[in-house]
Amino acid sequence: MRRVFILSDHTGLTAEAMARALLAQFPEEAYEIQRHPFLDSAAKVEEVAGLIAREEAPLVFSSLVDPAARKRLRELCGERLFDFFETYTPRLEALLGRKARPVTGSLHGIANHGLYQERIRALDFSMVHDDGAVTRNYENADVVLVGVSRSGKTPTCLYLALHHGLQAANYPLVEEDLESPELPTALAPHRHKLVGLTIDPVQLQRIRIQRRSSGRYAALEQCQWEVRQAEALFRRHRIPTIDTTAISIEEIAAHITSEILERPRRRDSS
């Protein structure tokens, strides 16, 4: 088990994700990853340096910005240090014709400020409009996810709100909706905002069994029927659809923001 250290003066989430992506190229190795965030003083860096020094052949990934801290780690780790700033900064300086200024943390991921309030507002909206609880106000939604129960609507909505500040509502297709060739009344005026989620019926059954014990809700024939009807509805009304079976919430959200919401028809209607 090889010890892998992730060092950051901020959350370290980006450095960890980069390290995991790089290490995924060596699937035969077994890793134990330790993230050490918020290393914002020489004393904290020294403490982690002590932990690193005790390991036999560790790998160390760093997004530390402070030059003194990075020098200390380079001396300690040599080739075993992967310093994300050191590698790229000189080339960026050459291309941009400016000296880099060490700026710690804060520009990573969700931390883009200013958008904070927008995200909280989006989250409020998405929670109120979860699971078809409130179907008014869809005119204020950026997107309305549609699908059968347990097809992945709720986590995707919350992710879209938290990370992208999107007011994402979701509407569960119940039997009555699935028996009709028409869109449910609440959805019909908002067809251009709809995104369908679908899922493999066997996987759907597995998830439903984990939730409730048994009954028709978790019967395979029921899951097959619901998915078939939902997919037919999406096709009939030309609703863009994502199969959530094998992909993560992050990936579903990325498909929605980068492919579906970017389409011209969306721009027209916003």
Add this chain to the structure above:
Amino acid sequence: MRRVFILSDHTGLTAEAMARALLAQFPEEAYEIQRHPFLDSAAKVEEVAGLIAREEAPLVFSSLVDPAARKRLRELCGERLFDFFETYTPRLEALLGRKARPVTGSLHGIANHGLYQERIRALDFSMVHDDGAVTRNYENADVVLVGVSRSGKTPTCLYLALHHGLQAANYPLVEEDLESPELPTALAPHRHKLVGLTIDPVQLQRIRIQRRSSGRYAALEQCQWEVRQAEALFRRHRIPTIDTTAISIEEIAAHITSEILERPRRRDSS
């Protein structure tokens, strides 16, 4: 406005976060960042190459894994291509004594599979236990966030569930709780799981005004009193506390997972 391209065969979120962190060192520059995710075919890569070729002095950050795609981009962009895999992979190969295998996507961030179901379960728990709606089952919580209304509990809980699979409940301190020196009855048996959130009263007032129009709820004196009482309660019962005023949800969550939940007292109690 300098055009920055982020290319990925997966979501591209990690590559974008890395690029933003690197570019933050050059705050005088203005950027327009375009993320192009899911470039999983030569045709898609070629389409983006066409966009890049039209720009004057673009910067291109890539986490593409496919060697042919990377070669194409290197020829097109030269020094302007920042290829995250190219840079580190040879050194990792030398250190690990193995050849890298090109593995596309899927090991980034939330996409760590197997944990998926755990995250969905955690999200269910966190939504049911939001805002003190249900105070039973705290024995099944990994963490219970405590704070006055609008101190950041809900988004933090949902983030902890979505990203870390933690069953995170939250309990809002209401006036009755704030007037007593004792912990609320629902919380007392779970003191070791509590994390207090606090916030600058002026910021709290600003947030509350944005929510509801006016009234005592959003009066500055009321906000000051609530925060003072809450902080006194946290101190009295030695509840670890995070000030959410100037930090993002991501950062609050990172403090909770890496500092508070890692403490020995937590291990004892789990």
